[in-house]
Amino acid sequence: MTKQEIQQLIEKYDDGMTTCAEENVLREYFRTLPDEEMPKEWQAYKMMFAFVDSKAAVVENPSVAKKSNGRLTLYMRIASIAACIAAAVIIALPKGNASDGYAVLDGKRVTNKHIVQEEAEAALQSVMYTDDDAFAAFDEL
């Protein structure tokens, strides 16, 4: 299938207009396409289909499949949305402690506020350069 055809199927999928067979085509496509050939804009779809695949394997049940007529069940839709939100939040969250500071001195972690502040101040002090001529050059920039 060409990239253009896949793109059309994706758009149809986003509109909720795909048939079961078309969704299978998309699922198979994203499952088998190597990562290095995957266009960047489709990576999220790959993740989503992989997630849906894993859930589908768990809940595979003929009665459920019949009821949903091959479409995603409500549970799976909610779960996939939750997975997308969780992934987005995890990626976007800054790493490290939210507000508490700490220092690691020769491999030992210290959380004493005063020591942390002193070490931070000392580090800042040490980036100060003491040559007046050099600072004159800074001013010219």
Add this chain to the structure above:
Amino acid sequence: MRHILLTLLLMASSLTMQAALNIDRIFATYGHSKGCKMVEMHDTKMRGYPLRTYKSLVYKHIGNEVDKALAEDKRKAKKIREVVDNGTVVSGYYQMPSKDGKTNRYILFSKGPKGSGTLIYIEGALKPEDVMTMCYGKRR
């Protein structure tokens, strides 16, 4: 709805890729090593300037590794200020591209003898002039 979530996911990935700095690797690799002093603070104040993030690493022997990371980050810097002494860069700061268009990010550094030095990463609303005043205020 699905479209919005996917866009959100892609935006978050893209922001993370833009935000990544090579010096992050230095903090992560050497921050807990002997001979190094690392400090990390969030939502703090330094010399009266509010900072969202402050990270520093004072090191004794890893100058070569730090230099490599700094050279890579320098290529992406928006603004570069360096103090050169006898043909060698000994101190300076790089302003890095903002993550969100509002918060400024800076890498400050100084190099000492035998691979020693100091590396600082700060993130906040402060402008380049504020960095100069904060770090070099006594001289200006």
